[in-house]
Amino acid sequence: MTQNAPVKVTLIAGGVGGAKMAEGLYHLENVELSIIGNIADDDAFHGLWVSPDIDTLTYTLADVIDRQQGWGVADESHRALETLSKLGDDTWMSLGDRDFGLHIYRTHRRRQGDRPTLIAQDIAKSFELTCDLILPTDDVVQTRVKTDAGWLSFQEYFVKERCAPEVRELHYDHIEEAHATEEALKALAEADLIVVAPSNPLVSILPILKVPGILEAVKAAKAPKIGVSPIINGGVVKGPADRMLASLGFESTAFGVAQIYAEFLDCFVIDHADEQHISAINGLGLSTSQDAILMKTREEKVRLAAELLAISGVVDRSGEELSA
Known part of the structure; x- marks a missing residue:
């Protein structure tokens, strides 16, 4: 880095929790942000390819997200879904009319043979985003959830079943044969700082890291690697991460998440309520930093993002960039 050059931050992120961290970093001055988003939640509905985590990131940074529910578009209508229901289609996956427009565009481009990464980036540009939104792979990788009733797609578990079934096993279909995108590998190699968002480690972060080549690139990167805990005082703000961790034999605490990330992180940021886990x-082998990590407002998101840059040593407390 040179003095006053933008700080290159690469964020590894899932949906709602990842979008909060992305929003904080996105609104920091002098940050050149790249986001590697989770695509293992993707699935087809009504003949259209839906990418929930990537869309949540896009909608959040474009400031059109439905902030009350944390996903989808604000001021949305559901007339298309009403028609599909009337025609006898299964409509448990709630997709709004504006949302349908994006899925139609994505599906059309995919059928033309365009690379999913380029499609995601073109969508981001259309929403006037100034960060780089990157897919970890252009291949189809899908999380499957094993319950007592058998295997479910992630969206069946998450939306249709409302995360109620006990999770017995997770599998990331086709991940072994997936290929990391050059864009993801480049963003990791050139980063001044790599951040793991407070997303579900099992179904948002690991499906990214397990794409062959991604974890190796993270480890090889010269940048500091810092993660933010998605668990606060044994619970989560939103989603099933705490219950998933417990069901699959992990400790449902900040320490349990740190165990998953210990092989590649340098520092783990935990909430003040989790001081007992520092030792x-x-x-x-991780350094630990305590902070108020619950992000409700944009100001709180930006403040935590700035703190991550300071903790990592990329900038000093005044916000001045430190020379390499």
Whole structure:
């Protein structure tokens, strides 16, 4: 880095929690942000390819997100879904009319043979985003959830079943044969800082890291690697991460998440409520930083994002960039 050059931050992120962290970093001055988003939640509905986490990131940064529910478009209508229901289609996956427009565009481009990464980037540009939104792979990778009733797609578990079934096993279909995108590998190699968002580690972050080549690129990167805990005082703000961790034999605490990330992170940021885990996390070889990590307002998101840059040593507390 040179003095006053933008700080290159690469964020590894899932949906709602990832979008909060992305929003904080996006609104920091002098940050050149790249986001590697989760695509293992993707699935087809009504003949259209839907990419929930990528769309949540896009809608959030474009400031058109429905902030009350954390996903979808604000001021949305559901007339298309009403018609599909009247025609006898299964409509448990709630897709709004504006949302349908994006899915139609994405599906049309995919059928033309365009690369999914380029489609996602073109969508981001159309929404006037100034960051780089990147897919970890252009191949189809899908999370499957094993319950007592058998295997479910992630959206069946998450939306249709409302995360109620006990999770017995997770599988990321086709991940072994997936290929990392050059854009993702480049963003990791050139980053001044790599951040793991407070997303569900099992179904948002690991499906990115398990794409062959991604974790290796993270480890090889010279940038500091810092993660933010999605668990606060043994619980989550939104989603099933705490119950999933417990069901699959992990400790449902900030320490349990740190164990998953210990092989590649340098620092783990936890909430003040989790001070009791500092010694154990440090015992994993990670440094630990405490902060108020619950992000409700944009100001809180930006403040935490600025703190991450300071904790990592990329900038000093005044916001001045430190020379390499």
